[in-house]
Amino acid sequence: MKRTVWFGVSLVVIFLIAGLLLPKWLLFLCTMAAANGVVSLGIVLLMRGGVVSFGQGLVFAAGGYAAALLSNKLGVTDALLLTAAGGAAAVLMTAPFAVLLARYRGIFFAMLTLALSMVLYGVLVKMDALGGSDGFTMSRPTLLGMKIADAWSGYVLYSIAVVATGLLSIGARIYFDSSRGLVSLAIRENELRVEYLGASVTRVMAANFLLAAFLGGAGGALAIMALGHIEPNFSYWTTSGEFVFVAILAGHTGVLGAFAASFVLELVRSFSSSYFPNTWQMALGIFLLIVIRFFPRGLGSLIKK
Amino acid sequence: MKRIEALLIGGLFAAGSACAQETFKLGVVSFLSGSAAESFGVPAVNGAKAVIEAFNKGQAPAPYNKVGFGGVRIEPVYVDENGGATKQVQELRNLYDRDKVDAVVGYVGSGDCLAVAPVAEEMKKFLILYDCGTPRIFEDGKYSYVFRTASHAVMDNVALARYLKARSIKAGSINYINQDYAWGHDSRNDFKAAAAQLFPGSKAQTDLLPKFGAGQYGTEISALLAQPADLTHTSLWGGDLQAFVLQAGPRDLFKRTQVVISAGDHVLPGLGDKMPDGVILGARGAYGLMSPKSALNDWWWKLYEDANKVYPVQAPYRMVQSLLGLKLAVEKAMVANGGKKPSPEQLAAALKGSEWESPAGRIRMNLADGHQATQDTAIGRTKYDAAKKMVTLVDIQRFPADCVNPPPGVKGEDWIKGGFAGAKCP
Numbered sequence: 126m127k128r129t130v131w132f133g134v135s136l137v138v139i140f141l142i143a144g145l146l147l148p149k150w151l152l153f154l155c156t157m158a159a160a161n162g163v164v165s166l167g168i169v170l171l172m173r174g175g176v177v178s179f180g181q182g183l184v185f186a187a188g189g190y191a192a193a194l195l196s197n198k199l200g201v202t203d204a205l206l207l208t209a210a211g212g213a214a215a216v217l218m219t220a221p222f223a224v225l226l227a228r229y230r231g232i233f234f235a236m237l238t239l240a241l242s243m244v245l246y247g248v249l250v251k252m253d254a255l256g257g258s259d260g261f262t263m264s265r266p267t268l269l270g271m272k273i274a275d276a277w278s279g280y281v282l283y284s285i286a287v288v289a290t291g292l293l294s295i296g297a298r299i300y301f302d303s304s305r306g307l308v309s310l311a312i313r314e315n316e317l318r319v320e321y322l323g324a325s326v327t328r329v330m331a332a333n334f335l336l337a338a339f340l341g342g343a344g345g346a347l348a349i350m351a352l353g354h355i356e357p358n359f360s361y362w363t364t365s366g367e368f369v370f371v372a373i374l375a376g377h378t379g380v381l382g383a384f385a386a387s388f389v390l391e392l393v394r395s396f397s398s399s400y401f402p403n404t405w406q407m408a409l410g411i412f413l414l415i416v417i418r419f420f421p422r423g424l425g426s427l428i429k430k
Numbered sequence: 431m432k433r434i435e436a437l438l439i440g441g442l443f444a445a446g447s448a449c450a451q452e453t454f455k456l457g458v459v460s461f462l463s464g465s466a467a468e469s470f471g472v473p474a475v476n477g478a479k480a481v482i483e484a485f486n487k488g489q490a491p492a493p494y495n496k497v498g499f500g501g502v503r504i505e506p507v508y509v510d511e512n513g514g515a516t517k518q519v520q521e522l523r524n525l526y527d528r529d530k531v532d533a534v535v536g537y538v539g540s541g542d543c544l545a546v547a548p549v550a551e552e553m554k555k556f557l558i559l560y561d562c563g564t565p566r567i568f569e570d571g572k573y574s575y576v577f578r579t580a581s582h583a584v585m586d587n588v589a590l591a592r593y594l595k596a597r598s599i600k601a602g603s604i605n606y607i608n609q610d611y612a613w614g615h616d617s618r619n620d621f622k623a624a625a626a627q628l629f630p631g632s633k634a635q636t637d638l639l640p641k642f643g644a645g646q647y648g649t650e651i652s653a654l655l656a657q658p659a660d661l662t663h664t665s666l667w668g669g670d671l672q673a674f675v676l677q678a679g680p681r682d683l684f685k686r687t688q689v690v691i692s693a694g695d696h697v698l699p700g701l702g703d704k705m706p707d708g709v710i711l712g713a714r715g716a717y718g719l720m721s722p723k724s725a726l727n728d729w730w731w732k733l734y735e736d737a738n739k740v741y742p743v744q745a746p747y748r749m750v751q752s753l754l755g756l757k758l759a760v761e762k763a764m765v766a767n768g769g770k771k772p773s774p775e776q777l778a779a780a781l782k783g784s785e786w787e788s789p790a791g792r793i794r795m796n797l798a799d800g801h802q803a804t805q806d807t808a809i810g811r812t813k814y815d816a817a818k819k820m821v822t823l824v825d826i827q828r829f830p831a832d833c834v835n836p837p838p839g840v841k842g843e844d845w846i847k848g849g850f851a852g853a854k855c856p
Contacts, residue, residue, distance in 0.1 A: 405463075
């Protein structure tokens with residue numbers, strides 16, 4: 126555990142220093158990759174227990190809308206506070222469903238989470254007070270009571286994302302290695318045996334779902350702070366699908382894989398869209414096919430080696 | 431040896447900076463894929479390509495006859511608007527930071543416009559929104575670097591209602607069918623409010639909000655036929671509008687109610703004789719078949735038609751009017767900057783509050799402190815011309831900008847509900 130913390134902290138420091146050297150556009154891309162990566166990390170966490178959520182857009186949107194509303198309506202502007210609040214809001218929102226969903230597996234779990242996220246999407250589109258399908262904008266957050274200067278906003282938001290996702294990743298790694306986290310892996314292998322050994326499968330799965338919700342909500346809050354604009358598409362199934370894709374790309378073994386996969390996806394999307402404006406979706410699709418063909422166990426398997 | 435090297439390097443740098451001076455990099459963002467590509471994005475980009483080529487050859491009529499922008503060649507960078515607002519924010523940052531564009535013209539989707547406007551403002555870069563409809567952009571926000579060179583969506587439904595009033599078309603009862611997203615909601619609300627003012631006794635009946643991109647309207651058409659109203663208002667567009675017309679036509683909806691479409695001219699070339707006669711429609715401006723006669727319009731019409739084998743409709747008109755305005759603004763700012771490429775601040779100062787002639791009439795940047803344009807518009811009625819094998823528009827009526835746009839400082843919604851105070855109609 127000590128090793129994990131040291132490793133995590135040193136990685137965060139390395140990324141913070143590296144950020145000073147990156148051009149602005151790459152800095153923003155990395156911020157978004159970190160924010161999206163942490164949502165996919167939530168799916169990785171669920172995957173360790175053998176289920177995949179196709180509705181992480183639900184918690185992503187819940188966290189994003191909570192952060193944006195707190196900032197716009199209640200004047201809470203501290204970036205770290207908003208990140209935590211985004212995570213908490215997502216947990217609160219999904220808590221009533223956690224126990225119910227914990228009993229489902231496979232396609233049923235995936236479809237139920239997808240349905241929930243689309244319900245939220247439908248509600249948000251109808252809510253004219255929240256801008257309907259056009260969404261609304263949020264002004265730039267503050268950090269520890271200080272305003273973020275224009276010239277440094279990109280780097281500061283990047284740093285916030287790196288530190289927040291770094292802390293969450295360290296937490297996730299510790300959880301993965303804890304006895305409770307390892308029970309998830311056992312559930313994936315044989316649920317019945319875990320029950321006979323005296324552990325409550327439902328409880329572990331419900332806890333996993335809520336932890337994933339916290340990660341997703343925090344990711345949503347980080348994303349909206351960088352983007353400055355939120356809309357119901359945050360909860361749309363294509364958004365959720367992207368998170369699942371990143372999680373599959375990452376594989377369920379490691380934590381870093383989620384961020385590496387998220388970064389690679391953003392990078393490929395950005396360049397294919399600038400070099401092939403008419404066929405960028407095809408370029409992206411071909412890339413994804415190649416990855417699936419040559420790295421069936423995800424990019425995480427590369428890091429492990 | 432060292433001196434030669436230094437000379438070489440110096441020469442390279444000089445050449446590099448000379449190259450950078452030589453072009454004006456212009457980001458053009460519109461839908462190249464997705465549901466809005468066929469109706470809006472691709473025609474607009476085709477229009478941009480034709481006009482930019484003409485600019486670079488110096489072939490546009492005066493006062494747009496300087497090569498490129500004030501002698502500087504235009505180098506366009508095209509970007510797809512599809513993929514959601516999140517992607518657009520990222521792409522816009524890339525355009526400014528990575529591609530180093532001098533200005534960006536783009537965005538059809540209102541959600542995209544709302545998302546990218548604060549980004550350009552934060553980065554202090556020049557941005558023109560050329561098409562999107564929502565009045566919220568400048569009503570809720572204040573910008574120094576962001577402009578919209580076309581009227582917002584309030585004009586469309588106000589003009590439609592005024593047309594009905596002017597022609598004494600019966601509007602005792604009104605049915606609505608609009609898409610279930612911001613554009614559909616806003617269009618319906620604007621028309622409802624305008625009808626309440628102009629047709630005080632009128633009553634809203636069936637109010638349908640099918641899903642965006644639904645494509646199947648069997649149930650909705652049955653509902654509209656079950657209780658036919660004098661008028662049926664719709665703001666459907668693109669593939670949805672085509673599907674609706676094709677499915678409602680054989681069921682005689684158009685014979686049992688007067689259908690009015692707030693933005694429909696872009697489907698006329700595609701639908702041909704499938705478009706029933708007598709449908710009243712607008713084009714979000716005096717565009718396409720409703721465009722005014724002028725030398726500039728003739729030049730533009732021929733330029734577009736030669737390049738694309740189809741006449742220009744709403745989207746390319748909106749694109750060309752923004753590029754013409756940008757051209758004059760760049761040239762004005764260059765004069766102020768001693769002939770050099772202007773900074774975003776100088777560009778903004780030049781475009782703010784300016785006026786210029788476009789193929790669709792005069793564009794005036796007179797709302798939102800000189801950042802939001804108003805323009806004339808027109809409404810017409812469809813009539814299929816069997817000899818020409820195309821839908822034509824008859825009974826065209828023009829509305830001056832002051833008649834159908836709110837005055838400065840008044841929100842569109844409040845202006846309609848307050849009885850169009852300050853409107854100057856002939």
